[in-house]
Amino acid sequence: MRGRIRREYGSKLFALFIVIIMVTVVYPVLINNANNPSQLSVYDDDWNDMSLLASDLNVEENGKHEIKTIVSRPSIITKISEVEKNTTQPTLVTNQTILVIIGVERMYNEYDSEALHSFVKSGGKVVIADDSGYANTAFHGQAGALEIDVKLRTNKVQSGCVPEKTTSLTSTVLEGMGYDSGGGSDPKCKPAQLYDFNHWDENIHTGNISTVIIDANIERMDFSGQLMMSSPGALTIKQGGKAEGLAWSSQEAFIDYNQDKVGGAGEGTYRENSTNGVEVISEANIGEGKVIFISDTSIFTNRYYEQLDNKEFINKLFEYLSESEPQTIIFDESRHIQSDLISLVYVQLFGILGHISSSEVLGLIMLGSIILLMQIVMMRVENPSVWRHLFNIYEGRLSRFRVPHAHYIHPETIKEIFIEKVRIDNGFTREEFEMLASSKIEELLEDPILIRFIINNEKNMTLKQVEEAIKGWKK
Incomplete structure (x- = not known):
């Protein structure tokens, strides 16, 4: 049963x-x-998307660069480079590629961090902009082994991000490494917002406290102008490290570590012997490549792209990174949370497949799982019903399944085939036969040995006894 x-x-x-x-x-x-609302996509034209930026860069529209996107994970870039290493016409040349990461809504794992670091070290360029997400996980790796000496300053109130007293080992280590100890040290901690009232009384300011206007003068990009940002974060740079600041806030700004929108003790940006506040744009040189880290995403969006000198700065930024030559610009869409279920599942699925394909161990496990699943399915798929009413006792040695049982002369298999012969020879349908009482089936069998074998299900009978009884049975 x-x-x-x-x-x-x-x-x-x-x-x-x-x-x-x-x-x-x-x-x-x-x-x-x-x-979650969809945002920061190069394919959409809403106010918080980046279609204007993409149009100015795309060779098919107003720009000179080839635009591509990835939806799986950045490690796919490394995988493509490995596959095409010996080809004469590669689709991706690392030192002619710029990876653009605007808004990091999902964390990068250690494998992704290693892929990003390897990409930059081999000559690739990365533009990463974030003000409320997980940008600090992009170049972190295991225990911070892949740090690029610049990160977003994080809040002090998020669970797990409240720093210890300044005398703690954590703060001492951070300060010893050259970092400011304000905020949490965990890369999962979200950034603290920067407030700056620079140009507040002028017409160029929106009058919104979340708006920050940066006076930037970046000689290497041949840019001098004003940038309008919305709710930016602030950067901290390791002293004497691989990164350096390119643009700063004013000294009247404050970093809202405790998220109360009011400047308090330890949140100011004043620096002695300097006219600069806190860094909002930086550059880190890693191996043969470089990373431009920006603590704001809004300057790339359609709403702010053409505000003040944002557009000019962004165009000069890509001219600087591409050395004024046509290159491949890849937008990383994998860190965005999609607004509809189908797109979300699509992105997650490609992310999983990308991760598996980039790891030999995971690839072998996946292949083995598929083969095992196919074997199980084959073992449970029944053969088609026999259309000819043939009976041979030796067919009892065969299983009704495509893959035979280990004991191919199993009594249950013999019993199943013989009782089917009894049903057919007496002209019953399957439904009719299943409704017969045991006494009626005993009358059809007649032979005591067959009754003991079929009805009573006795286990102490030999196969030879059963075979002789079946051979001697007649309707």
Whole structure:
């Protein structure tokens, strides 16, 4: 009885279990993420997207660069470079590629960090801009082994991000490394917002406290002008490290570590013997490549792209990185949380496949799992029903499944085939035969040995006894 239930309803119950898990666990998580508004996409033209920027860069429109996007994970760039290493016409040349990461809404894992670091070290260029996400995870690696000596200053109130007293080992180590100890040291901690009232009384200011106007003079980019940012963060740069500041806030600004929108003790940006405040744009040189780190995403959006001198700065930035030559610009869309369920599942699926394809161990595990699953399916798929009413006792040695049982002369297999012969020879349909009482089947069998074998299910009978009884049976 138990075996029959498992055989007839096992797959259905398993499917029901999967559906319940999807509905109660997976689906709510996906829906929660899918409810986040889509933003910072080069393909959309809403106010918080970047279609104007893409148009000015794209060779097919107003620019001179080839635009591409990745939706899986940045490690796919390294994988493509490895595959095309010996080709004469590679689709991706590392030192002629700029990876653009605007808004980091999902964390990078250690594998992604290693891929990004390897890409830059080999001559690639990265523009990373973030003010409220997880940009600090992009170049972190295991225990911070891949730091590029610049990071966003983080808040002090997020769970797990409250710093210890300045006498703690953590703060001492951070200060010893040359970093400011304000905010948390965990790369998962989100940035603290920068407030600056520079140009507040002038017409160029919006009058909104979240607006920050930066007076920038970046000689290497041949740029001098004013940048309008919205709710930017602030950077901290390791003293004597690989990174250096390119643009700063005013000294009247403050960094809202405790997120109360009021400047307090330890939040000011005043520096002695300097006219600069805190860094908002920096450059880090890693190996043969470089990283431009910007603590604001808004200057790239359609709403702010043409405000003040934002557009000129961005164009000069890409001219500087590309050395005024046509290059490939790749926008990383994998760090954005998609606004609809289908897109979210699509991006997550490609991310998983990209991660598996980039790891030999995971690839072998995945391949082995697929082969094992196929074997299980083949073992459970039944052969087609026999259309000719043939009977041969030796067919009892065969299983009804495509892959035979280990014991191919199993009594249950012999019993199943013989009882089918009895049904056919007496002209019953399957439904009619299943409704027969045991006493009626005993009348059809007649032979005591067959009754003991079929009806009573006795286990102490030899196969030879059963074979002789079956051979001697007649309707």
